[in-house]
Amino acid sequence: MEYENLHLKYKQPTIKGRYLNLGMITPILNAMNTNNQLQILGNSVQGRPIYKYEIGHGATKILMWSQMHGNESTTTKGLLDFMNMLQDASEITTKILQQYTFCIVPMLNPDGAEVYTRVNANEVDLNRDFQNLSQAESQLLMQCYRDFKPNFCFNLHDQRTIFGVGTTGKPATVSFLAPSYDETKAYDAARLSAVDVIMKMVNVLQRFIPGQIGRFDDGFNINCVGDTFQALKTPTILIEAGHFPEDYEREITRKYIFIALISAVYSDSEEALLKDELSNYRSIPQNIPNFFDLIYKNVAINYDNSINMTNFAIQYREELINATIIFNAYITKIGELDGFYGHQEFDCEGMQYSDNNCNFPKLDDKADFSLNNKVKFVNGLVKK
Known part of the structure; x- marks a missing residue:
């Protein structure tokens, strides 16, 4: 058939x-x-x-x-x-x-x-x-x-x-x-x-x-x-x-x-x-609940004037706006991600994280950030 x-x-x-x-x-x-x-x-x-x-x-x-x-x-x-x-x-x-x-x-x-x-x-x-x-x-x-x-x-x-x-x-x-x-x-x-x-x-x-x-x-x-x-x-x-x-x-x-x-x-x-x-x-x-929408690995963060490496993941929240579902990306997990998968994954290769508020990701923050102040991410994805 x-x-x-x-x-x-x-x-x-x-x-x-x-x-x-x-x-x-x-x-x-x-x-x-x-x-x-x-x-x-x-x-x-x-x-x-x-x-x-x-x-x-x-x-x-x-x-x-x-x-x-x-x-x-x-x-x-x-x-x-x-x-x-x-x-x-x-x-x-x-x-x-x-x-x-x-x-x-x-x-x-x-x-x-x-x-x-x-x-x-x-x-x-x-x-x-x-x-x-x-x-x-x-x-x-x-x-x-x-x-x-x-x-x-x-x-x-x-x-x-x-x-x-x-x-x-x-x-x-x-x-x-x-x-x-x-x-x-x-x-x-x-x-x-x-x-x-x-x-x-x-x-x-x-x-x-x-x-x-x-x-x-x-x-x-x-x-x-x-x-x-x-x-x-x-x-x-x-x-x-x-x-x-x-x-x-x-x-x-x-x-x-x-x-x-x-x-x-x-x-x-x-x-x-x-x-x-x-x-x-x-x-x-x-x-098994072992997926995130997006995962970022090998991210450098400046915390207390010390550079550390971490990973973080985001999940989309489905929000109804004007009869349309908008997928808004929020940071959901920070740190060890062994055993988890991303529907998309990024190896950030040691690039340094920054956003409009601080130099490290925070849980429940909107996923708008930059790497090395050069590569900009909006709603979790690279802005082209």
């Missing part, structure tokens, strides 16, 4: 970048509503509609939701591209819709999406609310789950640029998890079914991003939606969209989310799953 060509064909052209709110996706959803597939589940805390989209007539029912954290939009983009494909009367789509029925909630937290925050309007993390069910959005997803009675659930998220694939030095571009259903982290039939689906996706994605697939931590928390649904014996798959080199807008990662979703429900080969997929799943390196 020509996965990348499929994405070029079905990519929604009106959405891109990191900021995605309800107003941007509503026209897309309305255009897809060709046969009453689109319904309003209910409303968010601030009264925004939360939509569900149902399509297909197959016996296997899949519930998918995205952007329960309002600042995690990559999987929403990939999901909308996938939904666009499901609209087409192609041979692939016909087969998928004969086998599956989808119930898709593309934006569970429209209030958080509006202001680009993880939490909802009541400052509650919806992914920690599935025992209390204190929030309108959590209640709506749980009611949808009970009414639809899915055979599988797909829980779609973004993860930060800090995550690498184990200690390989490669970023975790896409990560997966079959959540635990209790503290033992054992594998029952439902969790093994989730593993099988994950391995279908992993086996395809390894063709495109070899070594850039991680396994999310499976620490049990019954308050999380995935753990709750897994405990209710519904195979649940967590997908985390992460960083691809230089892809801060996550348009490349978006493509891999689209490919993952197709490969979960359609195979272009007749090969059966391997018998020991659990072993293969557990061999996927776990995510």
Whole structure:
């Protein structure tokens, strides 16, 4: 299957970048509503509609939701591209819709999406609310789950640029998890079914991003939606969209989310799953927070009239300004950086640090500085 060509064909052209709110996706959803597939589940805390989209007539029912954290939009983009494909009367789509029925909630937290925050309007993390069910959005997803009675659930998220694939030095571009259903982290039939689906996706994605697939931590928390649904014996798959080199807008990662979703429900080969997929799943390196956005090594600093050598790292903060996400660079760590990697790294070769305030980097300072009063860095990068 020509996965990348499929994405070029079905990519929604009106959405891109990191900021995605309800107003941007509503026209897309309305255009897809060709046969009453689109319904309003209910409303968010601030009264925004939360939509569900149902399509297909197959016996296997899949519930998918995205952007329960309002600042995690990559999987929403990939999901909308996938939904666009499901609209087409192609041979692939016909087969998928004969086998599956989808119930898709593309934006569970429209209030958080509006202001680009993880939490909802009541400052509650919806992914920690599935025992209390204190929030309108959590209640709506749980009611949808009970009414639809899915055979599988797909829980779609973004993860930060800090995550690498184990200690390989490669970023975790896409990560997966079959959540635990209790503290033992054992594998029952439902969790093994989730593993099988994950391995279908992993086996395809390894063709495109070899070594850039991680396994999310499976620490049990019954308050999380995935753990709750897994405990209710519904195979649940967590997908985390992460960083691809230089892809801060996550348009490349978006493509891999689209490919993952197709490969979960359609195979272009007749090969059966391997018998020991659990072993293969557990061999996927776990995510480790061992990346910074930028690292500077071998920097000279003048401290108390003495020249010392150090290293420092910066992390971008994503800040919503005029409906655009701005990546502002701040100094995050100073000193020993063994075991850490940078998405970009600079060997400063003993050049001396200075900024407008002092002669050494400080935590939480904006990353605007000079080396040898000659090479100027603005927002962490060399000013050209």
